[in-house]
Amino acid sequence: GPAATTALIAFVHATLDRARDAGIAGVPAPRHRSDRPEETAALIAGRLFDAQSWLPGRPLGRNTAFRSPDGVSINLPLHPTTPVDAALADAARLIGRVHTATRELATAADAPQAPLASMLLSVRESWLAERRRLGLLAENTTEVRRWLRCGNRIIPIASDRLRAAPDVLRATTVVTHGDLWPAHLLGDDGEAVVTGIVDWARAAAGSPLLDLAHLATHVGGWSAARAELVLGAYSDIAPLLPEQRRLLPVVAALDLLAEVGWLLGxxxxxxxxxxxxxxxxxRGGTKTLLTSLETLTDVLAPPEPRTGSRRWVPGPRKPRRSGGPKRSGTRGATPPPRERSG
Structure with missing residues (x-):
């Protein structure tokens, strides 16, 4: 996540407090220091840390959270065959309640900002950087070639679609989680009910589409039915504009383009x-996300049909059946009349 600062931790804690005050038990509560009750963070070895309450449940993801050699969190989706629809609907409703309860914080002048305009810019920059880095592997790595084809088609159309909706592009109407993965969703033993959402370090004022795109792609993979499930469950709590609903695939595709590029590296x-x-x-998680990216690419930028006619080449003639009399005469000619016996 982003480097912790006193201001960022204060914003995250304000978000969690506001949600808890609204009766939302599915987010952790900030804990104050025992030695300094007025503070909720401590500086340890040059880094800021905070404390939050434990929530019931366990992460939905098994083997979906690792650390890179540089110490960066690696989050991965669940296996494509994992049943996730019930959990996704729960998570969408829960994040909708948090968005609704924290709208006022999103308008604060000192709130961290993460509009879709910033996302578009950062994805374009990461796409260019990773394309230069991964281009050398394209010849021998199928996954890289697939990712490059998606990016070449997605970047132009996503830019056009978002810029055609300036109000959505610049809006910062809710406090987003900004990093929804299976490892950050807590579930009961059967994993059919989401009991909480943790790891709010990327919380910022932004568009609800970012969190919805993460739910629709990061957990079980993108499909039209799953996207409608997420949108429907969220809209039960916080209605969306038609324009926002139409842009969900665009935001999801941009997010996946950046995530897959980083994971390929x-x-x-x-x-x-x-x-x-x-x-x-x-590698397995990368391939799952790449499949979702290809699905979204075909939705947003359908491949052009192949043009040009094929030259017709006659096939081999059927061999004549043996054993019967050889027919003579011209095909279709009138046979001679039969003689009548007297």
């Missing part, structure tokens, strides 16, 4: 992960 270009047990999980 880790799983296929970083030799430091060779021999690490996490490597197989990273």
């Amino acid at each position: 880790l799983g296929f270009a970083d030799d430091r992960l060779i021999g690490d047990p996490a490597l197989s999980f990273v």
